[in-house]
Amino acid sequence: MYRDYILDHYKNPRNSGELPGATHTYHDSNPLCGDELTMQLRISDGHVDDVRFSGKGCAISQASASILTEEVKGKSLDEVKRIDREHVLANLGIPISPARIKCALLGLKALKGAAWGLTAWPGEEVKAK
Amino acid sequence: MYRDYILDHYKNPRNSGELPGATHTYHDSNPLCGDELTMQLRISDGHVDDVRFSGKGCAISQASASILTEEVKGKSLDEVKRIDREHVLANLGIPISPARIKCALLGLKALKGAAWGLTAWPGEEVKAK
Amino acid sequence: MAVTVRAPASTLDVARIRADFPVLAQTVRGKPLVYLDNAATSQKPRQVIEAMSRVFEEHNANIHRGVYEFSERTTAAFEEARSKVARLVNAPSEREVIFVRNATEGVNLVAYAWGRDNLKRGDRIVTTVLEHHSDFVPWQQLAAEVGAEIAVVDIDGEGRLRRDQMSAELRKGAKLLALTHTSNGLGTVNPVREIAAEAHAAGATVVIDAAQAVPHTPVDVQDLQADFLVFSGHKMLAPPGSGVVWGRAALLEKMRPFLYGGDMISRVSVAMTEWNELPWKFEAGTSSYVDAIGLGAAVDYLWAVGIEKIHEHELALVGYLLPRLSEIPGVTVYGPRTLDDRVGVVSFNIEGIHPHDVATIFDREGVCVRAGHHCNQPLMTRLGVPATTRASFYLYNTTEECDALTRAVHAAKKVFGV
Amino acid sequence: MAVTVRAPASTLDVARIRADFPVLAQTVRGKPLVYLDNAATSQKPRQVIEAMSRVFEEHNANIHRGVYEFSERTTAAFEEARSKVARLVNAPSEREVIFVRNATEGVNLVAYAWGRDNLKRGDRIVTTVLEHHSDFVPWQQLAAEVGAEIAVVDIDGEGRLRRDQMSAELRKGAKLLALTHTSNGLGTVNPVREIAAEAHAAGATVVIDAAQAVPHTPVDVQDLQADFLVFSGHKMLAPPGSGVVWGRAALLEKMRPFLYGGDMISRVSVAMTEWNELPWKFEAGTSSYVDAIGLGAAVDYLWAVGIEKIHEHELALVGYLLPRLSEIPGVTVYGPRTLDDRVGVVSFNIEGIHPHDVATIFDREGVCVRAGHHCNQPLMTRLGVPATTRASFYLYNTTEECDALTRAVHAAKKVFGV
Numbered sequence A, B: 001m002y003r004d005y006i007l008d009h010y011k012n013p014r015n016s017g018e019l020p021g022a023t024h025t026y027h028d029s030n031p032l033c034g035d036e037l038t039m040q041l042r043i044s045d046g047h048v049d050d051v052r053f054s055g056k057g058c059a060i061s062q063a064s065a066s067i068l069t070e071e072v073k074g075k076s077l078d079e080v081k082r083i084d085r086e087h088v089l090a091n092l093g094i095p096i097s098p099a100r101i102k103c104a105l106l107g108l109k110a111l112k113g114a115a116w117g118l119t120a121w122p123g124e125e126v127k128a129k
Numbered sequence C, D: 001m002a003v004t005v006r007a008p009a010s011t012l013d014v015a016r017i018r019a020d021f022p023v024l025a026q027t028v029r030g031k032p033l034v035y036l037d038n039a040a041t042s043q044k045p046r047q048v049i050e051a052m053s054r055v056f057e058e059h060n061a062n063i064h065r066g067v068y069e070f071s072e073r074t075t076a077a078f079e080e081a082r083s084k085v086a087r088l089v090n091a092p093s094e095r096e097v098i099f100v101r102n103a104t105e106g107v108n109l110v111a112y113a114w115g116r117d118n119l120k121r122g123d124r125i126v127t128t129v130l131e132h133h134s135d136f137v138p139w140q141q142l143a144a145e146v147g148a149e150i151a152v153v154d155i156d157g158e159g160r161l162r163r164d165q166m167s168a169e170l171r172k173g174a175k176l177l178a179l180t181h182t183s184n185g186l187g188t189v190n191p192v193r194e195i196a197a198e199a200h201a202a203g204a205t206v207v208i209d210a211a212q213a214v215p216h217t218p219v220d221v222q223d224l225q226a227d228f229l230v231f232s233g234h235k236m237l238a239p240p241g242s243g244v245v246w247g248r249a250a251l252l253e254k255m256r257p258f259l260y261g262g263d264m265i266s267r268v269s270v271a272m273t274e275w276n277e278l279p280w281k282f283e284a285g286t287s288s289y290v291d292a293i294g295l296g297a298a299v300d301y302l303w304a305v306g307i308e309k310i311h312e313h314e315l316a317l318v319g320y321l322l323p324r325l326s327e328i329p330g331v332t333v334y335g336p337r338t339l340d341d342r343v344g345v346v347s348f349n350i351e352g353i354h355p356h357d358v359a360t361i362f363d364r365e366g367v368c369v370r371a372g373h374h375c376n377q378p379l380m381t382r383l384g385v386p387a388t389t390r391a392s393f394y395l396y397n398t399t400e401e402c403d404a405l406t407r408a409v410h411a412a413k414k415v416f417g418v
């Protein structure tokens, strides 16, 4: 599961940090692992002008997010909305065990949240106290 | 379990009915079976002058109560208070299966309740609604 | 009381089925076991017993939180059981299937987590005299707590629900309908779909007790238009400890949780807590995951046999037993006298013999039946009896066992000279 | 971090014990299984697996209500399991032992049935940052419902409870103390007896979460002076589905029931209900009687081995592992650095590797450990980490398995180049 490719993205994340002038931002987390992830997009003319992510967590979640940012740059918003789980898992190029699927897909979830302009994931509104 | 002796007491209960001038009365029941049993004692000079029971239910509970009434007549109140489960089960002269123990001892329970002058069995006060 | 009914034919290969149930080869006091207490609990096929042992022997680990293979395998088996249950009752989504201990806990879950927030002083709860204590006492107590009223719909002389009375009660307005799909005391099947429609029209939420339905007949929560439906695995070949609440996602999402603790949370801080998603929001602490996996195996078994066929088989047995039992002098049979809308439950009494004495004598003949109030005291009061003797069938029972039962009735009459 | 501890000697015949656990002979990805997730759930010996199958194969029937031999045999086995549990924790009476699904349901039972009637606005609940979510969230939610306050006592740098703070909080007055006997996150054992005495002096009722205590050390409810004590069978060789609440009879008798339905009643009419006697007043519906019988067999097994010896064995393993693990560069161990007042739980992190990645790599080596927050989010927040990796021992673990763990740490470091 920990091929050099993954470890490289984990240790040297691409497009990491704060995005100045971001038009779309979404934060998500996986409380089970303590993974945290924020995706930011700057959209102009319906296309991804720039993208950044920031977060902390396991190698799988951070590498998966890093790989995703490389892919979406320049894509249209519609194309971004169409990226699916299978595609992201295939991108990682390694078998992901069931317990780690959520880690692998956290970046995609945050990306979709940003692309659709969500403020909370449907059905996951905070239902506290 | 259904020896003639038991069936005879069931069909021809001894000391059955209402006891005029009863000094001690106790009613108990076994909701699981729907057995109901009232024991009445007339005590004078600390001795059982007369005893009656009334009730309805299974052969075991009714026969056991009937046999018990025959036994206690003339006994002192102290002697009645000392009658124990083992004695009653031995009196029946047949093996009683675990599920029927409560039936076999209902008469004793009502008798003790009467002898001790209880209004409710300790720990079984009605805890309703 | 003479009863004649046209018995349908059974298409089950009962000999083959019986070979799957190790307990049925047992004897009681030297006589073959005749197990006719299936409404209390069913026996288990080796497929279920082995599915459970296999977890312990091959990959046991706590579910949901383990990042290692055994935990993943056990979690997969547990969630697969949930999918099977969802398909069994045609739930729109697995998210709506909550594992609990038994039907009783299921009703309590709804009473605590939905009822306390949705019922208030003066609201009306409509229910029936056929309810098992588990679908009656939780509502009675909740009504007392919040100040709601309870209307209890009666039955007719054959133990069928008074439909006119039910409609009238619902027309008066109701916030909740608590209705048993199938009576465990008499075997009556209620017209749930029709009544649920009337209840919805009256603005009521509909809770169905399907503890005696799911094991014996096809049940489709969407077709019934239920809002909540509960049942117990142990009455359908699965182990005790495997019960189910199905509920509409829209309701479950709005509800507060019931039990609080591990696994049902998403995030906990000293100040506040966020809940997990459905269905786990309602599954606090370590689930009875091996029991649930046993239920999954039981569903597989029932499917392979065919639930519709099981129902026909049981009706065939009722059709065989009912006339034979009814013709014995002194025997009174309670409940439906025909095979319409009923399951394989036959309740009766023998004049002059208390049901407990009947059951004790039956036991000596190897015949296991239930004697008592069957957790149906309001129904017993309605019938005017302290208790009944009840025989209840399942897929492995035979007409020979019906004969053993009638022989046992004669034996009891002989002992008591009635 | 260098740690040296004097390891006591183990007197267990571990090879013989391991032969009783079929799952331990399994391999994972071709490597021998090294099961170090016992704080999550334990493995089961064949004695327990067979005790359960035996019920299904030999005399399965629903308990308590059947007037026939199978029901009587199953009831006897179930109630015998209760007696065993009562003796295990030295309960004054079996009437005080209530079977529930797990420790979580146990805490909720107390919160609903005792808490709702005894806590009111402004009352104080004292608890600790060591609590498992199951002994924290129920109180947090109850406090919010009734308007009570919660005080959360902190730990020191070694993960031991701040006794001074605990005393101070209790002196301010408390209606309830909710205290874990043993921390599942760090292995700390709390001085329960002393704290319970202070709590009683302050007028508080004492609820002890003994989920990590009863499986690993002798627990005596009378000696501890607890009012309620909960634990889970699945962490002590028994199946999931077998949990226990012990409570003082005087309190249980005054409490309202928790779940309503069959078996917990004595008499039901449309207008009112009378409750059954203890303990059945708190056991509604069909109990998980086979799981409970499995717990009885587990208690037999633990007794035969000796719980004090199991405790010593686990401490010997901690004494072996702790120095070896601590000397690996980049490894941080959380919790007590000595063997005093602790059990066989070792929580740690490797710098530069997230615990989930650690656990995934361990899994490839056949080593099963837990990675995450261990249902201890307030504790994780306190430690300033999102998660830890946790190894936890039981009677069948060996020093060779400790070596496998340290080898796996080195493997993980190599993969991540740290």
Ligand SMILES: Cc1ncc(COP(=O)(O)O)c(C=O)c1O
Pocket (backbone or CB within 6 Å): C262, C284, C285, C286, D039, D040, D102, D103, D104, D105, D132, D134, D135, D180, D182, D183, D184, D209, D210, D211, D212, D232, D234, D375
């Ligand atoms: C200290 C402690 N309390 C409570 C629990 C909850 O146990 P269960 O999930 O069996 O209810 C656990 C189990 O992880 C525990 O370790």
Ligand SMILES: Cc1ncc(COP(=O)(O)O)c(C=O)c1O
Pocket (backbone or CB within 6 Å): C039, C040, C102, C103, C104, C105, C132, C134, C135, C180, C182, C183, C184, C209, C210, C211, C212, C232, C234, C375, D262, D284, D285, D286
């Ligand atoms: C109609 C009905 N409802 C509810 C129950 C309660 O089931 P359990 O004891 O499994 O909770 C039963 C079982 O007797 C039943 O027959």
